[in-house]
Amino acid sequence: MYRYNSIDRRIVMERVAQFRDQTRRHLAGELSADEFRPLRLQNGLYIQRHAPMLRIAIPYGQLASHQLRKLAAITRRYDRGVGHFSTRSNLQLNWVKLEDVPDILSELAKVEMHAIQTSGNCVRNTTVDALAGVSPTEIADPRPWAELVRQWSTLHPEFAFLPRKFKIAISGGPDDAAGSRVHDIGLRIQKDNRGEIGFTVSVGGGLGRTPLIGQTIREFLPWPHLLTYLEAILRLYNLYGRRDNAFKARIKILVKALGVAEFSRQVEEEWTHLKEDAQTLCAAEVERMRENFADPPYQNLADYDIEFATTRRANAAFASWLKTNIHDHRVPGYRAVTLSLKAPGQAPGDATAEQMEAVADFAERFSFGEIRTTQAQNLLLPDVRLKDLYALWQEAQQHRLATPTVGLIGDITCCPGGDYCGLANARSIPLAQSIQQRFADLAEQAEIGPLKLNISGCMNACSHHHVGHIGLLGVDKQGEEFYQLTLGGFWGREGNQQTAIGTIVGPSFSREEAPLAVERVVRLYQEQRRAGEKFVDTLQRVGFTAFKAAAYDKAVTVSEPETEAING
């Protein structure tokens, strides 16, 4: 992972000093709330329902064990001993005090961490996927590129007061596991026929009030031009993005208004002036980044371990955990392991300080001291030997980190919602817990199979409900909590499916009715599916109308599609 040089360290410390002074002035009445607002947002600080919320950056979701320990210490000292790992490579603390934030940032700086630009109308943290560097299907590791983009975007002087927030995601392989197409800029790594790296660039994707899939404006951008091309896009957005309506201010609105052909033409034109300039990347800089993400000292192992295989056969609970929480790895003998933060009764994505310390400990003992955060709000150990899986599992269970539901309906992605967040229209955590209870039986969850369910408390869609196979959005109907149901979203690329926005089934459901509607949808899937068919494929084959009827408990008519003509 990226280790700071003295310059990186100095920049972060000077930022802390700047914010310390801004906070002092604000508390002394020298800086009004209005003036303080953009400054604190660009240091990750929200004023929220109960208490200020601090969003700490976890660049491309990667943490070293000592950093995770520091986060645990911070949640103990400055918060209530619990932190929330978000869908976007951040840790959120919900109970900080405004006057403590400069000290928290100071503590973070000691372990090369910060909260720079995790909010505000600026370029936010650049995300990749949790298996970056270890995925067997990756074309190239996206992390060095994410670090290059991170440095370019950090305290960028021209783009600190954009019309609205800006999110960039980089996918390393054909599975597009970073969900690049629902980001303001999505970059997908490619290789040309000489093996040179480049990026397919899409612009104007996003979730929120106007969910959209991004449109490709460049099929292959050679790697040296990465930063200058991003500059061209950001400059156009800064100049021409709408500033009259905060709900119509994202770049997706500009792309839609101009049309992709015209938008793309304008980008290319602006870029012709930038493509020779000094921000063009050079081999030395890319090499420096790659060296920071060099392989850990992997052992030379077979992809088979007798003891592991024996234990798996003997222990059904272990075997079932292996089916869901373990991921293929490009190095033989290794696996990536999700440590689930979805134990029943726990707010999804939350971890206590004790759990964080346990994970740091596991990382050191089992995974070269590294941890990742996932888009599903779990933690992941990227490099675990087959022979260590059983020991890890046993210990993880003791800390409620081994719930065997990753990718299943119990692995709900859920924002903090109305219990914490001043923006929410409804609470999301109690609904998540109702649904988890309804499907509490692990065997039943496994039988249902992979099913991504996301719950957002408001239009800001922090839990990415639009791209859930089943999505729920909290709405406020005359002071009551109601939930809009969407079906058919998708994140990434797999089989016939690629990133897609779910379709709203119809009028929203009450808090009591929503889990029942979800259950009816799931039951229809179970009835209608063919052997091995996933939820999104059944939905597509059987048709949305049938699932909509099921959600509203209407009679479902499912007509069999025409089969091919039979010979003879």
Added chain:
Amino acid sequence: MADLTQAPIEQVRTVIRQGRIEANPWQVLQINNTDDAAPLASPTLPNAPVLTPLALWLAQRAQWQERARAGSLGVWLSPTDDPAALAKDITQLQLIAIDFPTLVDGRGFSIAALLRNRYGYKNELRAMGAVKRDRLFYMQRVGFDAFALAADENAPAALAALTTFSESYQSAYTQPLPLFRRAPAHLLANPQRQHSTP
């Protein structure tokens, strides 16, 4: 018919120029009437140094070129003005100002970058409007070298804000190489990661 207001909009007392706090003699003129179709009346300029809005400069160029070259007339741009309109005057103008009407409108940063890098403007580029110490560092990086401070801003504190950061990752008007091309290799070098080995 449009007419020119002779009264300056909120007179800015203090300006930071070339790293010094100075009294500001410049008056800023604005067009009173938004009827774009009507021709602008030929205005009488005050004796003081005056910043004129872009539309007026474009209409009065011939008459005002002398004053512009002499440095007693400058042009100011709003966030929606296109800096390309000044391309042909770029060597004649001694002062261009860019307005920041609010604390969150960031268009002026790109306009400044374009004036400096695209159109090659070399003379004084002044930020005006919501110019507070917390944005000065970024303003300087994109090419502003003068700052007409908001009325309630403390000038010495604003001056100090110009050195908030001793280093930056990106290129800047006064520093065209980004950090990765500028810093010596030994300063860029990252420490080796110590992996804990299972």
